[in-house]
Amino acid sequence: MLPRLTTLAAPSRFYALADALVPWFRAVALLFGAAGIYIGFAIAPTDFQQGEVYRIIFIHVPAAWMSMLIYLVLAFWAVWGWMLNARMASMYARALAPTGALFTVIALWTGALWGKPTWGAWWVWDARLTSEFILLLMYLGYIALTEAIDDTRRAANAGALLALVGVVNVPIIYFSVRWWNTLHQGASINLRSAPSMASAMLVAMLLMTIAFWAYSFAVVFTRARAIVLEQEHDTEWVRSLRHAGSMR
């Protein structure tokens, strides 16, 4: 039986449903992560140009994809919550922000460790790197703004405006390697042509992408559950839940 679409809009029902889903996402993340690492290190061949160091790709590209995807999802829920005054949507947005910021940091960090041996520099102010860095600033700005405003609805609305403005940056990151001459290499995968990499490399990267995606769901749902409890702390169902917890 499929839950109705409205199930995820009511904080109390989201809370129960997420409780059931989180262990599955965690299992998928661990399983696919282990498989991705195994294929990435034991089966994928050495790159003919870059040697072994290219193996950073298995976390670098999935992390960069997640950093952009999470931002778009965040902006979607933030604006949805703002337009329809939907509390749960705004809570999803706030739950997504730290995880998105984390993946942005991972993309930048792994990129620096890949850049040093291949380009000879940890960092360059190239269009791809700079726009990804701006994404991190957007996340941090969103988190700071929403945390600084005590009134949850005002915080959600102000955050939604900021998130919406920042959306313009996402296509800039994605297309930067095509629009400008960048030191950063072009995409190895796109929708119009066959991927320019060995199939074991591609499989490892996709497995890691699924692992990061499932990880994000597990962590964001858990954080959203905490936010639900924090924001609904004076409702009857949260009171009884906490009471039952303290009795155990």
Place this chain on the structure above:
Amino acid sequence: MNTEAIAHFVRMGGHGLYIWGAYAVTLALLLGEAWAVRRRHGRALGPPRSSEAFEAFESADAVPQVQR
């Protein structure tokens, strides 16, 4: 697998520090975040803390707030 093979694997053609540095920090950040959200949820689920009890006491005799 002998020690020579393991050492060869860890060296990663001379780029071991870069590769393992990337993977180690990523793993540490992900585990750290997973731990932090579980802790946050556990705290939110726990019995009300003294600061919350104080807030409840404070607002009890305040002017009732208009429901928005």
